Amino acid sequence: MKQYEVKTFSIPKVDGISEKAMEIHLGLYAGYVKNLNAHYTALRSLCEKGPGDPTVLSAVTRRIGFELAGVLNHECFFSALENGPSACTEGSPLHAQVIKQFGSFDGFVNGVKKTAEVMRGIGWVLVVHDKEKETLHIVWVSDHELGNVNLPVVLAVDMWEHAYLLDYVPAEKGSYVDAYLQAVNWKTVEDTFVAR
Ligand SMILES: [Fe+2]
Numbered sequence: 001m002k003q004y005e006v007k008t009f010s011i012p013k014v015d016g017i018s019e020k021a022m023e024i025h026l027g028l029y030a031g032y033v034k035n036l037n038a039h040y041t042a043l044r045s046l047c048e049k050g051p052g053d054p055t056v057l058s059a060v061t062r063r064i065g066f067e068l069a070g071v072l073n074h075e076c077f078f079s080a081l082e083n084g085p086s087a088c089t090e091g092s093p094l095h096a097q098v099i100k101q102f103g104s105f106d107g108f109v110n111g112v113k114k115t116a117e118v119m120r121g122i123g124w125v126l127v128v129h130d131k132e133k134e135t136l137h138i139v140w141v142s143d144h145e146l147g148n149v150n151l152p153v154v155l156a157v158d159m160w161e162h163a164y165l166l167d168y169v170p171a172e173k174g175s176y177v178d179a180y181l182q183a184v185n186w187k188t189v190e191d192t193f194v195a196r
Contacts, residue, residue, distance in 0.1 A: 016179025152196030
């Protein structure tokens with residue numbers, strides 16, 4: 001099996017999110033990649049030897065789901081910040097879909113923000129795309145994977161406390177979400193939407 005590798009991201013200074021918070025966050029992402037690879041190694045060993053104690057196998061496979069979703073969500077989160085903010089292109093497939101479903105782009109962004117503000121516990125607000133049904137969904141996922149609806153992710157807003165607690169108190173997490181959404185390079189999200 002090919003090992004997962006830590007990706008690098010070209011992210012300029014984000015207004016409202018400190019460089020220290022971003023540096024720590026990127027380090028945590030690298031930890032997910034490391035843990036994912038370690039658990040795949042453990043799984044291979046269990047498979048070669050025979051699964052043995054089922055509680056060990058189930059713990060490893062359960063953890064792989066957690067770590068893998070952590071890696072993929074973080075890669076979507078950081079890649080949307082690459083090369084700095086840009087507006088969504090009017091008339092692009094993503095823009096047209098948003099207008100059709102939410103009436104306005106601001107309404108859609110507000111829906112993402114409000115979902116983040118009302119969610120409890122650690123997790124993510126994900127915008128996922130059902131290509132067959134031509135529908136975007138804004139979903140709230142706990143941990144990294146609990147409640148995931150198994151559709152491609154086009155935008156991922158990290159709502160773990162590690163994402164904002166260095167810069168904001170919990171009651172101010174809406175300001176962190178604002179900072180993230182204002183820093184998004186929507187042209188990247190447009191490309192992701194079309195590709196997925
Ligand atoms: Fe995170």
